[in-house]
Amino acid sequence: MGVKGLQSYMENNCGGKVCYRVNINQVIKEFREETTSTEVLILVDANSSLRHLLEGLDWMCGGQYNEYSERIHRFVNSIRxxxxxxxxxxxxxxxxxxRDEWIKRRVENYHRVQHLMNRIRTGECVAEVSAFILPTGISMFQRFILTEECKCKVIVTSEECDEEIALYAKQNPSKVVAIMAQDSDFVIYNAAKYYLSAQHLDLNDLSTRVYSSCELAKVNKLDPRWLPVVATLLGNDYLSQDSLRKFHFRITNWRRSGFPRHQILIPAVAKVISEKLTIGMSVEEMSSLLNREVFMNSATSQTENAIRSSLNSFLLLNVTGNTKQITDSYGKNLLDALMLHSNFNPMAAQVLVHSCVEHSNAFEDLTSQFKATALVYEPINSRYMGILRKHQEFKPGKNVIQEFSVWSEHSVKRARNVPVVFPPFEVDLLSLTQSADPTLISEKLKVLLWGITGKNVIDEQSFQSDLERLFLRINPKFYICSLVLYYLHQIEQLLNLTEVELFVSMFVILDSELYEFKHQIRAYPNYNAIHLATLFNRGIQAVGRIISILGPIFPSFSFSQKNFFDGVLFQKIFLQEIKIDKASESDRAKSIRSAIFDFMNFKV
Structure with missing residues (x-):
């Protein structure tokens, strides 16, 4: 999550050798000449890098996935x-x-979203707003495009990815030319020859800014090996800036309001390091000494542990695999198998390892009469966790899990216990997720349909066969989105058939390939259409999680949101800016409508 303000300090206060612009073509060419390497890699922090490709596209209305897909392709092709x-x-x-920092950011996002939703509800223009929230489920779509279309290697890490990126770079110095991200932690790691800024990337000439760790250390008269200590003493996710306030004031003689600026603070921190520490000290020795130096009479074992955790993080001593933390062999093998899938969802690791799950902000009005989407999909999420933990059903404490989610202003500040609902039939998830055997499709569908409906398909075999038969009539492109609509219409009864019709009309238009996509941000988006879009896309995320643990079951294109959703198009359909003439539609369009509505009308 970075050291706040460090990159701005490097850009504005350190001179041209610390932060400067480079051409990536030239960087790669020089690296090949220096290393004679036949394989040159750029490690990309997808979370921070791909979000910048959304600039200029809609996000409030739910996202423009076709245009976003084109940008991801261009990004990958430019590097290749x-x-x-x-x-x-x-x-x-x-x-x-x-967790405390994660909660803080979710609360900040809550207020940002509510401010925007209030403006939209009252009809104000939002075209020039600077706030930005990632569309719900965007990472699932990114991974689909990267793995299935671009054929890139994608690694979903065991925890935050920055440490594993840095470790990968350090272990492969003859192959890794650069790390691309927007996180000042990579300045501290000094793991690759170049740390490239994703925010400042220009795909037209493939140039961007470089942040040099070695030059930053040189400007402050330090050995680069001391950068992890600098990051620790400046404040980060382990050791907050507030907790270091007195120390910062003391070493800078700061007498004004607020905090000392980095151009004053960083040289002062460097001076403390030079005077108090020596190369070769262990983490334990540094933690003990710095605890006394920083906190003086207020030093405790807790503050020392925070310093130690920060140092271990920046020194890459914390990196461990999820499966190393699982004691039962079935669970370990299951998580290993799940992580091999291109659509692996990291929540599976939370359920199997951490006994705690999290749901971030969605673009929704949580002060309205609408039910929060986190609560709408809680039944599906509970059953998803039950499928994952079926092998632990009778072990103590496995029937409940702690959840951090944003469904009101204060909900995310404290975890709540959410029930884990186990399937009422036997499930060998490890066998299902490892197998591509088509004879297991029916077994996988049984698990999936139970996850969506909560219906006991063992007691009512006719229900499964009838629902399965209707479902399999649907065009595979619309499998996942139809399951979401079925849940919202038949199970939760939050959508009426008129609203279902809006979505199905969007599917038909996108399937026709006649819709002209345009990069567009609507100045006055419709409030109710935004609610429906968020409700739908959060469902894609929830249903997608269940599918991701069942192994091969649907064609890969079923996961591509560009096949069935476009936020701007949905607004136009909702506002009747596009007229739907079902009578003149093609036979293919009529077949799509008929199959989906036959499925929608099946009563539980």
Whole structure:
């Protein structure tokens, strides 16, 4: 999550050698000449890098996935054309010791979203707003495009990905030319020859800014090996800036309001390091000494542990695999198998390892009469966790899990216990997720349909066969989105058939390939259409989680949101800016409508 303000300090206060612009083509060419390497890699922090490709596209209305897909393709192709292969890394679950910071950011996002939703509800223009929230489920779509279309290697890490990216770079110095991200932690790691800024990337000439760790250390008269200590003493996710206030005031003689600026603070921190520490000290020795130096009479074992955790993190001593933390062999083998899938969802690791799950902000009005989407999909999420934990059904404490989710202003500040609902029939999830045997499709569908409906298909075999038969009539492109609509219409009864019709009309238009996509941000989006879009897309995320643990079951294109959703198009359909003439539709369109509505009308 970075050291706040460090990159701005490097850009504005350190001179041209610390932060400067480079051409990535030239960087790769020089690296090849220096290393004679036949394989050149750029490690990409997908969470921070791919979000910048959304600039200029709609996000409030739910996202423009076709246009976003084109930008991801261009990003990958530009790097490949320059002679390198990108590897994309995704975050796993939030670390316990970083939970407070995660909560703080979710609360900030809550107020940002509510401010925007209030403006939209009252009809104000939102075209020029600077706030930004990632569309719900965007990472699932990114991974689909990267793995299935671009054929890139994607790694979903065991925890936050920055440490594993840095470790990968350090272990492969003859192959990794650069890390691309927007996180000042990579300045501290000093893991690759170049740390490239995703925010400042220009795909037209493939240039961006470089942040040099060695030059930053040189400016402050330090050995680069001391950068982890600098990051610790400046404040980060382990050791907050507030907790270091007195120390910062003392070493800078700061007498004004607020905190000392980095151009004053960083040289003062460097001076403390130079005077108090020596190369070769262990983490334990540094933690003990710095605890006394920083906190003086207020030093405790807790503050020393925070310093130690920060140092271990920046020194890459914390990196461990999820499966090392699982004591039962079935669970370990299951998580290993799940992580091999391109659509692996990191929540599986939270359920199997951490006994705590999290749901971030969605773009919704949580002060309205609408039910919060986190609560709408709680039944599906509970059954998802029950499928994952079926092998632990009778073990103590496995029938409940702690959840951090944003469904009101204060909900995320404290975890609540959510029930884990186990399937009422035997499930060997490890066998299902490992197998591509088509004879197991019916067994996988039984688990999936129970996850969506909560219906006991063992007691009512006719229900499964009838529902399965109707479902399999649907075009595979619309499998996942039809399951979401079925849940919202038949199970939760939150959508009426008129609203279902809006979504199905969108599916038909997108399937026709006649819709002209345009990069567009609507100045006055419709409030109710935004609610429906968020409700739908959060469902894609929830249903997608269940599918991700069942192994091969649907064609890969079923996971591609560009096949069935476009936020701007949905607004136009909702507002009747596009007229739907079902009578003149093609036979294919009529077949799509008929199959989906036959499925929608099946009563539970």
């Amino acid at each position: 054309d320059a002679g390198a292969e990108p590897i994309f890394f995704y975050d796993g679950p939030c670390l316990t010791q970083k």
